[in-house]
Amino acid sequence: MKAWAAAADSRAERAIKAITQALRTGKIGDGNVFGPPKAGTARACFGEQDQTAL
Numbered sequence: 001m002k003a004w005a006a007a008a009d010s011r012a013e014r015a016i017k018a019i020t021q022a023l024r025t026g027k028i029g030d031g032n033v034f035g036p037p038k039a040g041t042a043r044a045c046f047g048e049q050d051q052t053a054l
Contacts, residue, residue: 001031005019012035013035015035016033016035020033
């Protein structure tokens with residue numbers, strides 16, 4: 001599944017955290033959430049962020 005969301009730059013980090021928490025089941029395959037460089041990247045299954053999420 002692929003989903004797109006839009007948020008102002010000032011809210012991007014908060015949006016990524018909310019989406020990651022909603023997606024998290026604790027199992028491998030929960031997916032990744034990508035944002036603008038300032039907001040970073042998050043991995044839903046383990047809650048990793050930025051470089052460790054890749």
